[in-house]
Amino acid sequence: MTISTSTTITICDTCKRPDWADRGAQESDGEVLADLIEAAAKGVTGVKTRRHACLMGCGKGCNLAIQAHGKLTYVMGGFDPATDSAADIVEYARLHQQTETGQVPFRSWPQGVKGHFVSRLPVLDGPPE
Numbered sequence: 001m002t003i004s005t006s007t008t009i010t011i012c013d014t015c016k017r018p019d020w021a022d023r024g025a026q027e028s029d030g031e032v033l034a035d036l037i038e039a040a041a042k043g044v045t046g047v048k049t050r051r052h053a054c055l056m057g058c059g060k061g062c063n064l065a066i067q068a069h070g071k072l073t074y075v076m077g078g079f080d081p082a083t084d085s086a087a088d089i090v091e092y093a094r095l096h097q098q099t100e101t102g103q104v105p106f107r108s109w110p111q112g113v114k115g116h117f118v119s120r121l122p123v124l125d126g127p128p129e
Ligand code: FES
Pocket: 012, 013, 014, 015, 016, 030, 053, 054, 055, 056, 057, 058, 059, 061, 063
């Protein structure tokens, strides 16, 4: 069994929740969530993070993607920029890294990712399915 050495969380750092303007926040919600995810991922083996402007799911922010070479990609959205969300996102990424295909068994999903899946994308070339 070959397991890719890392799973990457790609975080949209330009997402704004619907009430963002009303809150008068300086940072985007995506920046806040990215800060929290980066902090939660620090020292977690096999989990990397990166930021990207607009993943084109703006109406469902905060958005991110869980990706690894040769594995299923999961796009998620609708996150609040909160510490609990960040911790569960990182835990899901850690579990994703531990699988061969990227498919984390439902029974293992952290509570904070449930209801946040937007889409699942197959690997571009070859198995696994
Ligand atoms: S601003 Fe985050 S998906 Fe567009």
